[in-house]
Amino acid sequence: MNAKISEQSAYGISDASICVCICTYKRPDLLKRALEELAKQDTGGCFSYSIVVADNDSRQSAQRIVAEFRSAHDIAVTYCVEPEQNIALARNKALEHVHADFAAFMDDDEFPARDWLATMLKTLTEHNVAGVLGPVRPFFDHPPPDWLIKGRFCERPEHSTGQVLYWKQTRTGNVMFRRNILEGVSSPFLAEFGNGGEDQDFFRRMIEREYRFVWCNEAVVYEVVPPERCKRRYLLKRALLRGQNEKLLLNGRSLVKSLVAVPVYTVLLPMAWLWGEHVFLKYLICLLDHLGKLLMSVGIRPIRGRYLTG
Numbered sequence: 001m002n003a004k005i006s007e008q009s010a011y012g013i014s015d016a017s018i019c020v021c022i023c024t025y026k027r028p029d030l031l032k033r034a035l036e037e038l039a040k041q042d043t044g045g046c047f048s049y050s051i052v053v054a055d056n057d058s059r060q061s062a063q064r065i066v067a068e069f070r071s072a073h074d075i076a077v078t079y080c081v082e083p084e085q086n087i088a089l090a091r092n093k094a095l096e097h098v099h100a101d102f103a104a105f106m107d108d109d110e111f112p113a114r115d116w117l118a119t120m121l122k123t124l125t126e127h128n129v130a131g132v133l134g135p136v137r138p139f140f141d142h143p144p145p146d147w148l149i150k151g152r153f154c155e156r157p158e159h160s161t162g163q164v165l166y167w168k169q170t171r172t173g174n175v176m177f178r179r180n181i182l183e184g185v186s187s188p189f190l191a192e193f194g195n196g197g198e199d200q201d202f203f204r205r206m207i208e209r210e211y212r213f214v215w216c217n218e219a220v221v222y223e224v225v226p227p228e229r230c231k232r233r234y235l236l237k238r239a240l241l242r243g244q245n246e247k248l249l250l251n252g253r254s255l256v257k258s259l260v261a262v263p264v265y266t267v268l269l270p271m272a273w274l275w276g277e278h279v280f281l282k283y284l285i286c287l288l289d290h291l292g293k294l295l296m297s298v299g300i301r302p303i304r305g306r307y308l309t310g
Contacts, residue, residue: 016047017101018117018176021094023087024108025056028065030224035069035077037111042118049117050076054094058083086194091172095188104176110136112174112221120176123216127162130211131177133170134219144230151278153235153285154225159215167204170213174221181211195303196245232281239285241303243292255297258290265290 020038024031031053041049055062058081066079082093095103104120106112113119116134124132138154148154159169182188189198203213228234243258265287272283295302 015101016121018047018049018104018121019052019098019100019102019179020049020104020106020117021052021054021091021098022106022108023054023056023090023094024062025085025090026061027108028061030109031062032065032069033224034106034108034111035065038106039069039073039075040114041112041116042114044118046118047121050078050100052078052080052094052097054090055079055081056085056087056090057081058085084194086191087196088189088191088193088198091189091198092187095182098179101179102176103179103182105172105174106221107173107223110173110221110223111139113219116174116219116221117176119219120216123161123214123219124176124178127212127214129164129214130181130206131175131213132216132219133165133213134174134216134221136171136173136221136223138225139222140225140230142227144225147276147278147281148230150276151282153278153281154223154229158217161215161217163215165203165213165215167200167207169215170200170203172199172202173223174219175213177206177213181206181209193245196241235281235285236288237303239288240292240295243289243294244296244301244303246289246293255293258293261290262287262294 022031022034035051035053038051043049053062053066060081063079066077070077078097080093080097082090091105094105102121102124104117120132120134135158136156144154157169159165189202193201207213265283269280269283269287273280292302
């Protein structure tokens with residue numbers, strides 16, 4: 001496996017081609033923004049890039065947005081449809097249309113910094129690894145409530161550039177990897193993770209095959225946080241959904257941890273309120289995260305939809 005990486009890294013960076021995959025579901029305005037910002041990538045003449053949009057809406061609601069973008073830009077864009085609402089299948093559908101040296105993923109509610117691809121590619125080749133992940137930072141079109149900022153609910157962990165990642169530190173909101181690591185892999189993303197968790201499962205299996213992924217803290221994409229995601233109800237539903245999705249990746253020890261955590265957080269909630277609403281919500285979110293795992297372990301799915309809305 002390491003031999004494959006060494007062979008591919010032998011060519012110069014100016015020879016590289018990248019395909020950016022975006023999976024989307026009924027978010028035309030956000031998708032339009034993502035595409036328009038993606039068109040502004042600064043390549044410095046060192047690489048080429050194309051785009052694949054995988055529409056997970058059987059009614060093809062993203063087709064018009066892609067057609068309008070294609071007519072206004074010279075960037076090669078492929079539009080495809082995965083009619084079954086399943087994020088894992090949508091990612092696989094996108095990858096079916098990737099013929100570049102590198103595949104990158106960003107979400108339809110994100111937009112990249114102008115040096116995103118160049119910085120990812122530079123880090124990947126310098127460290128001679130299978131792939132690179134970077135930070136996803138919140139972007140607010142409207143001022144968010146104070147409790148949301150104090151609680152840092154929209155912020156994700158970041159790491160030092162070059163740090164080798166464990167699979168639990170991975171996600172597909174900002175990633176680039178060598179396409180040839182998929183050789184011999186019939187389904188990169190497994191359908192049973194159709195509600196989420198498909199990204200960590202993918203990286204877990206790739207890391208088990210001895211591929212390395214590192215962090216690049218300078219390769220930034222921004223996640224648009226609309227007002228409906230700044231509501232307490234959304235954050236609590238997201239915690240339950242995250243918990244139920246993680247159940248498929250957990251072992252018995254992790255479930256025991258959740259069994260202990262639920263009563264502990266329940267006892268701490270009244271005291272947490274004294275330290276502020278944002279602290280109370282942090283504890284409540286942790287409680288629901290563990291509760292989602294436990295409910296799924298006995299066959300109860302608290303969140304039914306495949307895509308979380310407000």
